[in-house]
Each structure stands twice: as C-alpha cells, then as structure tokens.
Amino acid sequence: MGDDRAEVREQAEAVLRRLAGERARLRDDQWRAIEALVVDKRRVLCVQRTGWGKSAVYFVATALLRQASGGPGQGAPETGPTVIVSPLLALMRNQVEAAARAGIRARTINSANLDEWDEIAAEIAAGTVDVLLISPERLNNPDFRDGVLPRLAATTGLLVVDEAHCVSDWGHDFRPDYRRLRTFLAGLPAGTPVLATTATANARVTEDVAEQLGDALVLRGPLDRESLRLAVLELPSPAHRLGWLADHLDRLPGSGIIYTLTVAAAGETAEFLRTRGYTVAAYTGQSDDAERRAAERDLLDNKLKALVATSALGMGFDKPDLGFVVHLGAPPSPIAYYQQVGRAGRAVGEAEVLLLPGAEDTAIWRYFASLAFPPEEQVRAVLRVLQPDRPLSTPALEPMVDLRRARLELMLKVLDVDGAVRRVRGGWIATGEPWDYDAARLRRVAEARAVEQRSMLEYAATDGCRMEFLRRCLDDPGATACGRCDRCVGPRYPAEVSAPGLAAAQAFLGRPGVEIPPKKLWPTGLEAVGVPLRGRLGPAEQALPGRAVGRLSDLGWGGRLRTLVGPDSVDPAGVDPELPEDLAGAVIDVLKVWAHGDDRWPARPVGVVAIGSRRRPRLVRTLAERIATVGRLPLLGEVPARSGDPADAGPRGNSAQRVRALHGAFTLPESMAVDLAELAGPILLVDDLVDSGWTMTMVARLLRQAGVPAVLPFALAVAG
Template identity: 65%
Template structure:
C-alpha cells in the first residue's frame, strides 16, 4: 500500500471514529506513518483530548489491512479499558480486554486472539507477570503482535505521578518483540525528566542518535477550554458550604476530587443532604458500583462524582463541565492530569482548587509509604530464600510491612530479577540484588520538590496554566489569558453563614462504624501461634463505634490534635466527651450495655481512663475495671500477622475483673483511644468472651480506616 492510499484509508477510518468532519492532525498522521509504513518506534506526548487513542486505533486498522497481527495495548485502569474498547468499535476495530474484572472470559478471549478474531487486546501491566498469562499467553502474543502500545507511559517512570512497578516489565517485553514490530508510547503528563526516563526504559523517545529509529512528537499542553482558579476558604465547613452554594451554578456535570477515601464519603453524603445527585468513587468502591457511577456521570444522571485519584487516567467524557479539588494534590503534574478530564468537547470548563491546611499532612502520610529501608527488603529476600515458594500472605508474619507495601516491594524485586512470581506465590531467584539508595533518595527529593511546586502554584500571581505547562516543560508555555490571575476574575468566596453552620453540623456529626475482625491472619504458625481460619462467633467482638476517622475532614483535624505523635496525655476534652455521648445515644444495640471496661494504655492512660469513667458515669453503668497492658512491649503495626504476633501476652484480665465479667448478663462497652488494625479490640474482646462476657462492644475516639 503506497503512502497516498494509506492516508486516504486513515482519513476514512478517522471519520468513522470521530465524525464526518474529522481531520487528522499533522502529528497524528506523522505517528501513523512512522508506525505503519516505516515500522518505527514513537513517543507521543500530547495534551489530554488531543487524539492519542486515534493514532493507535487507526494504526491498528491499517496494519490489520496489511495482514499484520493484533495490537497489544498495555493500559492502566479498568475505566480506561472500557472507554478504549468502545472507541475501538467506533473505528471498526475489534477489541477485547483481559483484566482483573473479567477472569471468566480470559480463555475465550485468548482463543479469539489466537484465531484472529480480535484486532486489539488490552491488558493491565499487572497481567504481564501473572504466571499463567506470562508463561502461556504472552510468548505467543509477543511473537504474533503487529503493534505494541504503552498507554499512559509516564507510569513507567520513577518520576511519574503514579509509580507502578509492573510497567517496568515492559523493557523485558520489548526485548522479546520480533524485529520490525512498531512500538508506540503515549502520555499527556510528562516533563523532560519523565520523557528521558521513559526513553531510557523503553527506548522509544528522548535524545536518539538515529532519527530513522525513533520519533518523538511533542505538542503544546495548553487546554484552551479550561478556566483555572484557586479559592481560599478558612475552614473545612466553609469549603463544603461554598461547594453546596455554587455546585448548582456550574455548567453540566463534573468531578469533585478529594485526597482521601473517607473524604469522598463525607462530601458525597453532605451534598446528597443538600439535594444534589452525587456518588462517591474510590479504589475501595466495589467494581460494579464504580462502573455504574461512571455510566451515571457519562449520562449526566449525576451532577458530580466525588472521587479520589482512582477516577483519573482515561476517563473520557468530552462535555465534562468542571473539576473541583477539595484539597490540593501533591504535585502540579498530578493536578494537570486530573483537571484534564474536563473541557475536551466544550468551549469553557472550570477547574477550581480549594486547598486546606491539612493537605500537607496528607502528603506526608502518603510519602511515608515510599520504598522501605534496606533491612526490611533484605528480610523479604531472606524469608523467600529460606522457605522456597511463599504467598504474599505467608510472608506477612516475617516482615513488618502492610499488604499493599509488601506487594509493591515484591513487584520491584521481581522487575529487578531478585524474585519471581510463580503459582502459589513468590520465590527467590538467587540473583544478586543491590539496594539502590541513591535512586530512592532521588525519588524522595523530587517528590518533595513537586510538593513545593504545588504550594508555589497556590501562591502564584502569574498565569496558572503557564505555571502548570512550565512544570511539564512545555516549550510553548505562555500566559493563557483565561485563569483567575490573567483576568482578575474568580468566583466569590462569600458564603451564607447559615449554610456554613449546616456544613459544620454535617461534618461534626460524630459516629463511625468499624467491623470486628473475623479471620485470623495466614501463617500464624510461623510465629508460634496455633490459630487459623475464622474466629468463632463466641470469641468475637461486635461491630464497634468511633467518634470519627483520623482522615475525616470534619472530626479528623480535632482527633489528630488529640492523638498526634508528641501530644501530651490529657483528660478527655469536653467537646469529645459530648461527641461520645451522641455516638452512644445513636447506637442501635440489641441490648443495652451492663458495664464499662477500659484497655490499659501505655501512651495515653489518663485519656482512656477518663473516657471510661465519664461514659460510665453519664450512662449510669458500673466501671468494672481495666484490662492490664504489658508496659515493656510495643505492638507492631506492619501488618495483621505481625500485629497479632506482637499482641501475644500483651493483655491480662486481673482476677477481680475476671470475676465480674463471669457474672455479666449483658454486653460490656470496651473503651480505647483509637483503633488501627482492629486487632487490639479483637484480642481483648476474645479474652473477655472466654472469661464469660456475653458480648463486647468496642468504642474508641478514632479510627484510622
């Protein structure tokens, strides 16, 4: 097929995809030409909505016309995959996806790929190292592929806003591709540093000596439809009240981003109380609920989704009218990526940022979850070398890391060649491995610099869009003439005091339910504990209550003031006592408690004792006593297995308290300052149940979850 015929076919396919008036951008054609005619590698860095997906779908259609194999697209999010499958169908391309949400369809899809009935296969980066997929499907797919696409390629980079170790496996995949298979990497959020890092890892961009081998297409990152603004309001309730007062005036539907899962629920609940159709959306939302929420937003059945960054890359709603951030993301790159959801197909869309004083504390918390110190990583390697194949859960009793961090470290070690994922878990490869302290330190320093840049964005008096574009090293950056600083115009921060009061009442409505532990962690025999499976019903606590979560935007700030590291022990403050009374008054228990017991505290004995004393007094309940705590030990927090192991022998029920418990004819309230993993209340409740307590109702001031 000559170049002219190829161009005509590309234009025809584009019109089927985007409408009868659609025309290829010059750089879209240059990318397609490089991939289809010259079988080159290309890196496309273009703003959200530019049409990067059109490049790979049109290239796929043309390559299939030429008899080439299917395109493999590595794509990071389920929402993105769903949109891409729909877009592929519009382009006349048959697409399918293999991901965690459709395991029942994997075999059928693999068979369709094998016989040529699928033009595009979308896979998540994690799927590349699934043992079955990696060892049986991937080799054949690699051998027959006509095109490899790496979408959201900034995820490959250590400097990217969403570091995903599985993306780094793509270097190995590239090395196994047959000669002449074109490769396309695309992203909208890459500065020079990210572009170079992606180039180093994938060999598809950056500074190359041979222009015939690679092609880099980088365009302006301006978003002509976006009107950026920053609004500073003094309190969380003022920010919520402002949102409720202005949401109805915003054009169309949109996204309200928050920094924590707890905040999505709080904000969505408040806005529903104010009469708005909204839904919450986070990584903890059930997959079916997430898909339904996306569909409701796409169909304008809701005014907004209140979401964490889980609703991000690839969510495609051209007429999205606004993006509001309640709290600032930790980097301008992340912020640019999120506001890019709005204004793709409309002439004007708002992107408003309402920062809060707690933002930096949340940034610090997430930064604390970075790659762990060398000793911790070495302990993982030692455990695998000693035990052979071990599941992630089986490693937990031997390593002081939570499940998500442990999985992240294992993936990094896998990419580095020190461990290998196999059926049943992980195994050590025996290959030498060095702790790259320089790289991890560099990552930490750069992320700290990004946080400072975000603070600078909030305070700048210059053009906001130009600021963001310069953070992304856009060579075309210039004042936009549209943002609040360019125009001197922004929405008013005035809010009716009555609305602020309503927001405060909603935020300070105390009461959080936390579920009891029902299953012992796996592998407890490795710590000398002969427990496994389900906790018997007669040994479990009942669902508990807390005044609030430490991550709440309402009670969270107050609870952090009381329970933060370095805060002196003190008596229960009056405002929290009143909140406790409200929570207890609204607790719909089957039988009223018949007594109060506290858990001895090594760090806040005065706080916990006065909590128990005051609740017992106002509830006219006997204060039965205190479960003694071993002052010489410190419970571990790494993961459930480590926590349970360290709690062994930590608590003791004194004889006089045991005698009272044995005579109880109803539930007992169990008081503590806060609950984290839930294992302290579970272990103490089990001890009290075995001593004769008919039921145990845990109550704490705060929950961390």
C-alpha cells in the same frame, strides 16, 4: 505498503473520519506519529495534552497496518494485532466502541475471561482480532507470561503503551508492573513499531521513558488546554468547603467530577450533597466494580450532576463534554493535578477547574508517602524468607514480615522486575540472583516527591497565571499566560459561603459517631510464627460492633482527632492531655445515639473497662472516667499490657504481625476478674484509637473468656 507517504496520509485521514466524523482532520504531530509507525516502523513517544487525540493515532495506525497486510478480519494477515497495554481497561470501553466504527475488532485478555483465552489466541492466529487490550498486571501473570506472552510478542503488529509515565519511577503514578514491558519489548521482532503515550510527563520522565523504549521519536506538544478556566478558592474549614459546594454546584456548567483525597471524604461529600438536593454518586477504589460501572455510565449519560471520586477515577475516563472538575483538597503534585483536571473541557468551549485546598492536605500527603518502597531491612527480611523451590503466596508471607498487604505486593513486583524474585503458580520464589538496594535512587525519588508537594502549595499561592505554572511544572517550553484563569482575569466565583449553607455543612460534619466493625477471622498463617490461632473467632470470643467519635480521615471530626491521637500528635515534651471538653461532649452524643438509636446496643452496659496505654494513659483514663460518671457505671479499672510488649507502640505492618505482637501481651488483673464475675451484662471497653483493630479484639476476647456476656468497644477515633 511502499513509501508513498501522501497516499498513506490520505488513507489515514479516511480512517480518522470513520472514527471521529467527516469534519475530523489529523493534527501535524498525529500524522508524524502515524507516519513513523506505519511507514518507518519506528518507536514513538507522544507526550501530548489530554484530549489531543492519542487514541486516534493508535487506532488509525492499526487500521493502516492491518489493511496493508490483508485487511481486518480477512484471513491471517502478515501484520499481527495491535497490543494495547493500559492500566484502566474498564475505562476504555468508549474507545473500543469508537474503534468498532472504523471496522477495528478489539478483544481483551483479563482475569474475568480465563475460559476465553484459548478462543482469543485462536482468533489472533486466524487474523480476526485487530486490537488486544491487556493490563500491565497481566504481563506478569505466570500463565500469561509463560504461555501467551512469547507467542503474542512474536506476532504483534504494533505495541501501544498507554499512560507511559507509569513506566518511570520518577513519574507521579509509577507502577512496577509496567517495568515488565522491557520483557515484551525484547521479544518483539525487529522493525515492530511501538507507540508510548502520556499527557503527564515532565522532562525527566520523558527522558526516562524514551531511554527505556530505545531510539524513540519524541513528539512533545504544547500542554495548554484552551477550554479550562483554573481557579483556587481558599476557604477556612471543611465545613466552608462543603457549604460552598452546596451553594454553587448548580452554577457550575453541565456535569463534572469532584475529587477528594480520601475514601472517607468522598463518601461524606456525596452524602452531604445528596441531602442538599443534588444527584451525585461516590466513586472510590472500595466501590465494587458494578457500582463503578453504573456511576461511570450515569455520569456519561448526564444523569448525575457530579461524581465524587478519589484518584481511582483517573486515567482513561473520557467524557468529552465534562463541564467542571473541583478538587476538595489538593493532589500531591502539579503533574497529578494537571492529569485530573484534563478530564474536563475536551468538547466544550469552557470548563471550570476549581481547587479548594485544605490545611489537612499535607498530613494526607505524608501518610501516602509513608507507603513508598520499604527500607532495606524489611526487603532483606522478605528475601531471607523466600526459597527457590517452595512458592509462598502473599498471605502466607504476611505473618513472616512486617508489611501490609498492598505495600508487600508492590515491593514483590519491584523485586520481580529486578530479578531477585519471580512470580510462579502458587506465589513467589527467590531466584538467588544478587540484588542491591538502590538507596540513593529511592532517596532521589523521595526528594522529587517532596519538591512536587512544595510546588502544589506554590500553585495555590501563586500570583501568576495558573495554567502557565502547571505547564512549567511539566517542562512545557511554550508555557505562557493563559488569559483565562482567576489570576489572569479575576475570579468568576466568590469565596463567600451563605449562612444556611455553612450551618448545614457544620451540622452535617459535626455529627459524631462511626461504627467499629468487630473482627471475625484470624489472619492467615499465624501458626507459622508460633501463634496457635486460625480460622474464625468463636462467637464466645468476639466483641460486638462498637462506636467511635470519628475517623482520622473524616472531613468533620478528623482534623480535631488527628491533633489528639493522630500519628503526629505526641507532644514533644511528653505531655499527655486529659479528655478535652469538646470531645467529651461528642463522646456523650455518640453514647446517647448508641443507647437509643435504631442500631442500639443489645442491653445497657453494667461497667467500664479501659485498655492500658503507655502513649496516652491520662487521655484514656479520663475518657473512661467521664463515660463511667455520665453513665453512672462502675469503672472496673484497666487491662494493662505486659511490660516490654508493644501493645500500643503504634501501628504494625500487617494484621498477622500485630496479632503476633499482642498474643499473650495482656492479662486481666485479679481484682477485675472478681468484679466481672459479679456482673451480668455488657462491658464498655474503652481506648483512644483503633488502628488495626487487633488490640481491641484481643482484650475483648480476654473479657469474654472471663465470662463477660458481651463487650461493646468504644474509642475516640478510628484510623483510616
């Protein structure tokens, strides 16, 4: 290409105009990044605000590198394709469409197109693919890692690491799969340019990522977003927050995103707003792919006023004219918050950013923090189980270790990157390599997370400029007062909620009643831990769908239930409360609807049985007594756990371990068995909390085996 930098810049400007329109011009740092990549073949880390144009850098650089060696789609050029590693490929569709306008052809290798891998590899070899998009998870897929990655690394013309803060475990969104990039980097030919991009990296994360890249040019720009008007509204309850939204959503400009902290809150908020006449859709990690794609498209086409989303809608989503972002509940760090609010106001003069924090936010943060990397004892247990020559799948490992699936998979990925285990066809094997548990680093990361949480509380309470506060949290040296936020110029929106709006929200959130779905399949691998159960629960062993007052994560009853049966609810003095009157009323309401609603029980219960509890015996007993009294039903007693068994000692790591602990732990009292034999109808089985659901399942199975024709589970709360 030579070193005629002025000519290269002219070419770069021409490509940018094809990408973004005739009026587009390169920013200074955009050109510095392109120059370093195309002319100097350097490694570059771009830490720039959302909407700055990081994708333009790698698409322009791709076009120039390809043109210099034959041009896109013209034979087999000397410079191979750009490989983009991004965590959210599904949300890059609009970027790919934009690249096509510049004559850049992109392909994707993913789990949904396995039959196209050979074809794509041939196209890469022929030089007809300009950009290959892959997820970080793909880097450690055995077939891809061993069969595709070495050849791909040897021919890559430019490597792009999108959302590069995920590389660092100091970052707010660390992803172990990103550590596989070390292998990719090591396999690149000398002089291969590398671009890492992020909008959310403080000084510590920036230093960590730059160190992993090696000798990188760091281009860090100011993080102000001139279109964003930040504000915080302190409202006293979930009902006030929903009521405020119902009153003011139509005043917010254009369409936008309403973020919630939990899946349950997203569903409730979307449902309530629909009852108030708004066109909204829920978007969570539990939505299937087709629903998420349809919701994205409807928001992009302005068919929705808002998408009510969890953090599942995050990096990569691009709607330049997004008019607002509202948070019902605060994310656990200012850095995560900055990233999410950065979705708004990219191509509009003003966008509203509103935070409506809740008293329950800190409890939700603690729950997610509890899912971090496991303690050393649990890690060592996994390493002892794994063998070097006998792969074990994650489901096969579960019964042998006390970890839930998501946490186990994350731990295995970290161990894989550390070299202690390896993912192969059929599962995981031990490598036999020595491995040290870095407790000091994990402790420092946990302390950093705690500091971030405190900072988020300070953000809500600050008397100073909110944008300046966020920029300082990201170590932006140019942070100054923005002159736009509610602290700089005063609030634009009142905190008052209309009486009709509040009443509607209170009525909506005050409706008690959620379903407890019955278990129908035993966890896999139980026989490996001495439990002779497998496959489906027989029809004569299952409970029917049950009911609970609410979920611990509900916006309505969740707060009240958490104080009574949540993880932090045990009284320090060991006081076990009786059933409170407000919950007694809710219990009766749920039972009435269950008895007479569309999904009513198949027949009226003929008795009540309680599950013996060592944590809250009086609460469970008084709950069963109240149900029996109101329903004029015989109270048949309780099914106790065998002494010493952890029947209700709190949630276990995973379903297999829970079933192993509960198997044989319960026995029906002889007197109860006699009473049951004389009754011919459903039994209400009562407990305080359903967490994994296996305690209720195991006791219901005992009752069914004793001849009870149907079991109707009932609990105050469902975890989650």
